[in-house]
Amino acid sequence: MATVPSKARCSTCDKEKNTVRCEGCLKLFCYNHLTDHRQELSGELNEIEINRDLFRQTLTEQAHDPTKRILIKKINKWEEDSIKTIHKAAHEYRQLLLQTTAENITETELNLAKLTDQLKQTRQENDFNEIDLNHLKRMLTQLAKRLDMPPNLSMKEDSVALIHRISIVLSSGHTNPRVIELRKAAEGLGFRIAGGREENSPIYISHIIPYGVAWKHGELKKGDQLLSVNGVSVENEYHETAVCLVKQAQDIVKLVVQYSPQDLNEMENHFDQ
Numbered sequence: 001m002a003t004v005p006s007k008a009r010c011s012t013c014d015k016e017k018n019t020v021r022c023e024g025c026l027k028l029f030c031y032n033h034l035t036d037h038r039q040e041l042s043g044e045l046n047e048i049e050i051n052r053d054l055f056r057q058t059l060t061e062q063a064h065d066p067t068k069r070i071l072i073k074k075i076n077k078w079e080e081d082s083i084k085t086i087h088k089a090a091h092e093y094r095q096l097l098l099q100t101t102a103e104n105i106t107e108t109e110l111n112l113a114k115l116t117d118q119l120k121q122t123r124q125e126n127d128f129n130e131i132d133l134n135h136l137k138r139m140l141t142q143l144a145k146r147l148d149m150p151p152n153l154s155m156k157e158d159s160v161a162l163i164h165r166i167s168i169v170l171s172s173g174h175t176n177p178r179v180i181e182l183r184k185a186a187e188g189l190g191f192r193i194a195g196g197r198e199e200n201s202p203i204y205i206s207h208i209i210p211y212g213v214a215w216k217h218g219e220l221k222k223g224d225q226l227l228s229v230n231g232v233s234v235e236n237e238y239h240e241t242a243v244c245l246v247k248q249a250q251d252i253v254k255l256v257v258q259y260s261p262q263d264l265n266e267m268e269n270h271f272d273q
């Protein structure tokens with residue numbers, strides 16, 4: 001009896017059949033289930049297309065009405081929440097003050113009545129000089145003060161913030177290549193470079209020497225990727241090549257650099273190793 005050659009198993013029906021391997025998920029499928037699998041994938045592609053269309057719509061909306069941007073919405077929310085917090089606190093403080101107001105008024109009425117009696121008496125007896133007048137004045141001032149700020153109350157500014165500040169930070173990273181022309185001095189150009197093809201890294205400005213040519217010029221910064229020296233590209237070049245080019249250059253040296261902070265971090269990590 002001829003033995004049937006053993007076949008691979010379909011990952012869907014688990015039957016031994018002629019199968020085809022999907023290069024994406026590396027699973028084997030019988031012909032029937034391969035069709036199903038293709039349909040599944042096609043469904044996923046549809047979903048991506050739908051999401052793309054939705055995103056297209058969002059982009060158009062935001063282009064026409066920038067207030068729809070999510071960050072602006074976040075700022076609006078922060079504003080609303082902060083105002084609510086302040087309103088709530090102010091309401092509580094007012095309630096607290098109103099509770100003590102009745103007491104304060106009654107007490108002030110009593111004290112004013114006393115002062116009124118004293119005034120009448122002073123007038124009747126016609127026996128007063130500057131000292132008595134000053135005393136009466138002080139009493140009246142005191143009453144007014146206590147009405148505004150009863151002695152059992154005080155208001156102070158808390159050092160703890162009721163609301164939290166938020167900030168929007170625009171990073172100052174230049175992403176476009178910049179041309180920098182430095183005039184070579186006796187001591188050189190005043191910067192050091194790191195990286196290079198042998199380290200699988202672009203060539204970077206790793207240090208700006210204080211008070212040197214580059215430092216005084218002010219445009220070159222640590223983390224700039226060096227793209228070319230006097231028109232000669234150093235992208236994908238060895239470290240020494242770039243060093244030589246910089247050394248050979250006379251008078252005005254034209255550098256093309258590009259600042260990319262994310263690469264800078266990688267470079268720093270690289271330096272730390």
Ligand SMILES: [Zn+2]
Pocket residue numbers: 010011012013014015029030031032033
């Ligand atoms: Zn199958």
Ligand SMILES: [Zn+2]
Pocket residue numbers: 022023024025026027037
């Ligand atoms: Zn697959």
